Amino acid sequence: MSHETYELKAEAREKVGKGSAREIRRNGKVPAVIYGEKQPPLAIALSYKDIFYKIHGGGFKTTVAIIDVNGQKIRVLPKDYQLDPVKDFPMHVDFLRVGEHSLVTVNVPVHFLNEDASPGIKRGGVLNIVRHDIELQVPADQIPDAIEIDLKGLKIGDIIHISSVKLPKNVELTITDRDFTVATIAAPAVLTEAEEAGVTEEELVEAKEAEAEAEAEAEGDETAAEGEEGAAKE
Numbered sequence: 001m002s003h004e005t006y007e008l009k010a011e012a013r014e015k016v017g018k019g020s021a022r023e024i025r026r027n028g029k030v031p032a033v034i035y036g037e038k039q040p041p042l043a044i045a046l047s048y049k050d051i052f053y054k055i056h057g058g059g060f061k062t063t064v065a066i067i068d069v070n071g072q073k074i075r076v077l078p079k080d081y082q083l084d085p086v087k088d089f090p091m092h093v094d095f096l097r098v099g100e101h102s103l104v105t106v107n108v109p110v111h112f113l114n115e116d117a118s119p120g121i122k123r124g125g126v127l128n129i130v131r132h133d134i135e136l137q138v139p140a141d142q143i144p145d146a147i148e149i150d151l152k153g154l155k156i157g158d159i160i161h162i163s164s165v166k167l168p169k170n171v172e173l174t175i176t177d178r179d180f181t182v183a184t185i186a187a188p189a190v191l192t193e194a195e196e197a198g199v200t201e202e203e204l205v206e207a208k209e210a211e212a213e214a215e216a217e218a219e220g221d222e223t224a225a226e227g228e229e230g231a232a233k234e
Contacts, residue, residue, distance in 0.1 A: 007066040007073075008050055013043035021092065030090045034067065034076055037097035044069055051090045055081060062106050062143045064098060077104055077140055098140040105174060107133040110182060111146040120156040120185035127151070128186040134162070135174045144168045149182065158185045 013020065013031065021031040029045040044067065054060050060078050067074045076095035084091055098104060110133060115121050134147055149165055160183045162173065 005064045005066060006054070007068060008046055008054075010044040010046050010067050010069045012069055013045050016043050025091070030093060032093040032095060034069075034074055034095045034097060037099065037102075039097060042069065042074075046093065048090070051081075051093060055083075055090055059145060062108055062145065064140055064143070065095070067095065075099070075140075077106070077143075100141060102140045103137055104140045104143070105135060105137050106143055107135050108138075108144055109133045109146045111148050112183070113148055113150050114152040117152040118154045118185065120154050120158060121151065123156060124188040125156040125185045126188060128184045130181045130183055134182070136167075137172045137174055138168075139170055142168075142170050144171065151185075154185050156185050156187050160184065 010032070011029075013024070024031045024045045025048075028048050030048050030051045032044050032046050032051075033041050034044060035041040046067075054065075060081075064075060064077050067076055075098055077098050078093060079096045080094040082091040082093075083089065096104070110129070110131060112127060112129075115127065118125070118127075121127060136144075136147075138144070147165060147167065149160060154160075159181055161179045162175075162182055163179045165182060167173070
């Protein structure tokens, strides 16, 4: 399940707009807004340090938080954030109010397990990830940390469709009209002839020698047959 709920301290903001947001950032805080649950949006300011470490610590958008706004505790789920394109520090955060049993739509990351147990990857195949996360509808208090996919036994050319992925309990896909691809085991850019045949170089040489001997024997038999046929005609 998702990371444990954490709490953030915040201050309510009376002013909104670009000028107000810039002033908040100059004071070492991050402007944010809480919306949803049929209530008016609430503009707040959060500690820069708290938000920075939460965003870059992983699982930020899949973990429910409690925001203490001047003593009022609000249960939320981070929905979006903006980072400075150059310095990568948080510029703004959007939070969605959630009830204890609210259904939320979230993008949950995909984790791949047992790459070393995949024959395809052992042969030089490449794990081609089509979807790094999957959009799900799930109760707010049951958001999984990740969707795990086992690569054990998968060969080059195998395709992992969403229908073959085991989802946690109470989790539903938002895309239900097609069996979309999550990942494939793709062939490397260049495979040796032996790798393509799925054998060792030694086995390939032996097979080619046996094939050459068989062809030579076949040619000898054909020549002998032609000689016998010519003799019969004489």
